[in-house]
Amino acid sequence: MIELQASDSHGLSAYESQPEGATAAVVIVQEIFGVNAHIRSVVDRYAALGYRAIAPAMFDRVELRPDGAFTELTYTPDGVAAGREIRQRLDWDDSVLDVAAAVDHVSQTGPVAVVGYCYGGSMAWLAASALPVAAAVGYYGAQAPTDFADRHPLIPTMLHFGALDSGIPLDSVTALAKRYPEVAVHVYDEADHGFNCDARSSYHARAAAVAQQRTNDFLNRHLSAAT
Numbered sequence: 001m002i003e004l005q006a007s008d009s010h011g012l013s014a015y016e017s018q019p020e021g022a023t024a025a026v027v028i029v030q031e032i033f034g035v036n037a038h039i040r041s042v043v044d045r046y047a048a049l050g051y052r053a054i055a056p057a058m059f060d061r062v063e064l065r066p067d068g069a070f071t072e073l074t075y076t077p078d079g080v081a082a083g084r085e086i087r088q089r090l091d092w093d094d095s096v097l098d099v100a101a102a103v104d105h106v107s108q109t110g111p112v113a114v115v116g117y118c119y120g121g122s123m124a125w126l127a128a129s130a131l132p133v134a135a136a137v138g139y140y141g142a143q144a145p146t147d148f149a150d151r152h153p154l155i156p157t158m159l160h161f162g163a164l165d166s167g168i169p170l171d172s173v174t175a176l177a178k179r180y181p182e183v184a185v186h187v188y189d190e191a192d193h194g195f196n197c198d199a200r201s202s203y204h205a206r207a208a209a210v211a212q213q214r215t216n217d218f219l220n221r222h223l224s225a226a227t
Helices: 037-048 077-088 092-109 119-130 170-179 205-225
Strands: 002-005 011-017 025-029 052-056 112-117 135-139 157-162 184-188
Touching: 002 092, 011 037, 011 092, 025 037, 025 092, 025 119, 037 052, 037 112, 052 092, 092 112, 092 119, 112 119, 112 205, 119 135, 119 157, 135 205, 157 170, 157 205, 170 184, 184 205
Parallel strands: 025 052, 025 112, 112 135, 135 157, 157 184
Antiparallel strands: 002 011, 011 052
16 A cells, blocks of 8 residues: 555555566556455556556545545445445546546656546546546446547547446447547447456456457557557
């Protein structure tokens, strides 16, 4: 755990893993369940690939724990309800500042990418149009093809969606792909929301593996090109 400070002086915690010799970095943006054990494992997985990796605690804006620990919610109906309630209290622009704080923290390592899941997938889409990063990857971010469809990405961007995800209309995904042909949009026929998370009942191993390989190749290509 480390501490970050956003440009508006808000302090937030983060989970970071820094392998020796890293020359690029990845900012992992959480689901609505906080920087929980799964998100920390994602940070560690990217570190194992050689990236300096960090996950800012986005919920610290409105749900700061008195003991300084991360807000961690479970993948249960109660956890979903709690996470949605906290997320609704967050301002999207303030959240961009928190991602920016993480980007700034790791930027001395080399080019930075943002990779986000669920709520974080939408944040990755916003980062692509607002932050000085080299690439962005969003997994099933509901607001990307709906509320924020007009946020034109300024950097290489990849998006992953599940065809069975009832919370993200496929016609909006299709429209986004048509609007931004330069964005790599992938839809996985047998996958639902959260298909990449191996701690959720909606985990789909094949779709997760294909999406991860595509993401790895994408990051390797664009982070290497930015050095």
